[in-house]
Amino acid sequence: MAAEAAVTKYNNDVRAGNVDAVLSDVKDLRFQNADQVKANVQSMMQHGQQGFQCQILGAKKIDETHVLVTIQFTNNAMRSPAVEDVPVVYENGKWTLVFEDNLKYQHNHAKIRIVNKGGMN
Numbered sequence: 001m002a003a004e005a006a007v008t009k010y011n012n013d014v015r016a017g018n019v020d021a022v023l024s025d026v027k028d029l030r031f032q033n034a035d036q037v038k039a040n041v042q043s044m045m046q047h048g049q050q051g052f053q054c055q056i057l058g059a060k061k062i063d064e065t066h067v068l069v070t071i072q073f074t075n076n077a078m079r080s081p082a083v084e085d086v087p088v089v090y091e092n093g094k095w096t097l098v099f100e101d102n103l104k105y106q107h108n109h110a111k112i113r114i115v116n117k118g119g120m121n
Helices: 002-016 019-025 034-048
Strands: 026-028 053-063 066-074 082-091 094-099
Touching (some): 002 019, 002 066, 002 082, 002 094, 019 026, 019 034
Antiparallel strands (some): 066 082
């Protein structure tokens, strides 16, 4: 599934420390401009990259442009792995992880939520 491939790409890009690729992998709604997003990703790379790993545990297709991927996240700073359902959306010709402030899950300073579309919350 292409959405799962986007999560795998994100994992590989974070592990490689490739800031520009990570910026391409995500849509970060927590910040007002691209400079703020980039500064956040650079900070994440400095503080959360060591031992970073996300393992896909499953995926649920919501519709043609929305997939909920269940991921187990770990890094050296975490006491135990975190499992979260991560929304991945198809926009502008590619699959992208969406980050926003108002969810319970926090990993490397990023919270992830489902984009509200067609009654999804």
